[in-house]
Amino acid sequence: MEKNIKWFKDAVVYQIYPLSFKDSNNNGIGDIKGIISKLDYLKNLGVDVIWLSPVYQSPMLDNGYDISNYLEINPIFGSLDDLKELIKQTHDMHMKLVMDLVINHTSDQHEWFKKSIQNHLTYQDYYIWRDQPTDIDSIFGGSAWTYNQERNAYYFHLFAESQPDLNWRNQAMRQNIYNMINVWLDMGIDGFRLDVIDLIGKDIDHKILSNGPYLETYLKELYDTCFKHRDIMTVGETPGLSIERASELTDSKNPYLDMVFQFAHIGLDEMPGKGKWALKTLDLLELKQTFNKVQQTFYKKGWNALFLANHDQPRALHRYGSSIYPKESAKMLATLIYGMQGTPFVYQGEEIAMTGVEYDDIIKYRDIETLQIYDILLKQGIPKKEVMKSIHAKGRDNSRTPFQWDDTAYAGFSTHQPWLDVNPNYKTVNAKKDLASKDSVFMYFKSLFQIRKLHEAFTLGNFEIYQIENKKHFSYYRTYKDEKYLIICSFSNTSFRFDLPHENFEVLLSNYQQFDLHKSNEIPPYFSCILKIGA
Ligand code: TEU
Secondary structure, three states: OOOOOOHHHOOOEEEEOHHHOOOOOOOOOOOHHHHHOOHHHHHHHOOOEEEEOOOEEOOOOOOOOOOOEEEEEOOOOOOHHHHHHHHHHHHHOOOEEEEEEOOOEOOOOOHHHHHHHOOOOOOOOOEOEEOOOOOOEOOOOOEOEEEEOOOOEEEEOOOOOOOOEEOOOOHHHHHHHHHHHHHHHHOOOOEEEEOOHHHOOOEHHHOEOOOOOOHHHHHHHHHHHHHOOOOOEEEEEEOOOOHHHHHHHOOOOOOOOOEEEEOOOHHHHEOOOOOOOOEOOOOHHHHHHHHHHHHHHHHHOOOEEEOOOOOOOOOHHHHHOOOOOHHHHHHHHHHHHHOOOOEEEEEOOHHHOOOOOOOOOHHHOOOHHHHHHHHHHHHOOOOHHHHHHHHHHHOHHHHOOOOOOOOOHHHHOOOOOOOOOOOHHHHOOOHHHHHHOOOOHHHHHHHHHHHHHHOOHHHHOEEEEEOOOOOOEOEEEEEEOOEEEEEEEEOOOOOEEOOOOOOOEEEEEEOOOOOOOOOOOEEOOOOEEEEEEOO
16 A cells, blocks of 8 residues: 555554453463563554553552553563563564553552642642532542542542542643653653543533543643654544544644544443443444444544444444354454444454353452442342343453463463453353464454555545445445445344345455355345455
């Protein structure tokens, strides 16, 4: 492909959740050396960029998204030397390393917060303190305010009580954050995923949280002070931004963020206004309309990150696929999302069709949000069975179980009982078995990424849904100059007759190797393919 676009636009990003990727010292916890030992696996898949969920010093109440020291590595993951070695080896293999940046809040164990509690002159305004709480709720449930006896005031936290929000109105605090960011960038990392960055411009007195009045000012300042003259990539996690706003903030006129995770498709299987635990069956038409809007908006302006799952979301296969056709539906979902315009993000395990878990007892769960919401929902009188059903569908531990490398004890992740139980299906679902199989999901992902890179229509082409009203399939065209591709994705668990409006086409990829579209258009369950039209 001609290289007149920025490198991150046709790069494949792979998200690693360090706690669960690979344990090198067999204590049940994944670590940096474990990641280093698997770099060739990632290279083989066609990964260009690794995004590492947080490995900084942390009490780990929110698995590292509660940072107590931004410049230290958490010893459970290894040392700073290990991280430098990871950067070096990643670069030697011509891949890049992006770290997580959690700057909306810190841990309550951070020195800044401890000093803020004591009203220390420098740090007293590093966090948001008030004499009285307001009625804002935390995203994890319950009030966003907690009383601190020592300071005799309430502090604000949009997530857990142990994650106080930083006060972005404080210029000295912001400068301190920028200095820290520059230390990491000077060390040679290739960018950041910016945790809930849409929240930093909030105006809590007017109850404006996402997309607050100061958001653009701070993003610009951050960009000017840290990112501007560097060849890096930044991806903002922006759960609260509208599609339009997200596209605006990544437009080349406002290059403060290179791309964002836009969340429009994420809430489609919850009851509107009732939050993620109130389950609703996904409507394929809604999914199609939502992605249509996202694709059309970003085609005109900005750049989007393509994802179906991450460490906060249930696994894509569990959520949108079929347990009867796991391999077929895992491949179909990859075709659907990575055929679109934007930068592809793979969440660890998607490439081997890992699924979610359904532990029968809450005692097996580790996620702070899940444990908190379990208590809250039970107190609201919701029957335990219903609560567990929501947790099985939406709980964050679904995607956090240890990576399934092979069929030995603990799935080859560790020789020690892991911090979170391995999914009991590891004997049938694991990387070794998948790679050895004729219908390997891993190899399908790899081919998909090769095709994407070979034809610039996937990076630059427009997006047009074929048969938008059809409830059985989600199919669309990507067109650029004189090249046209049709991506067909069936969401049906039975075969059906697909109305194929072309006679001349070449099949570039298909998840049913034996099925020939030239001979039959009765497409099998969860069928997917990429057709080059007119070939
Ligand atoms: O997540 C932010 C966020 O708003 C959601 O994805 C949220 O975790 C989810 O909807 C809850 O159901 C980020 C991190 O990705 C997440 O792991 C952290 O817990 C959170 O920020 C706080 O740092």
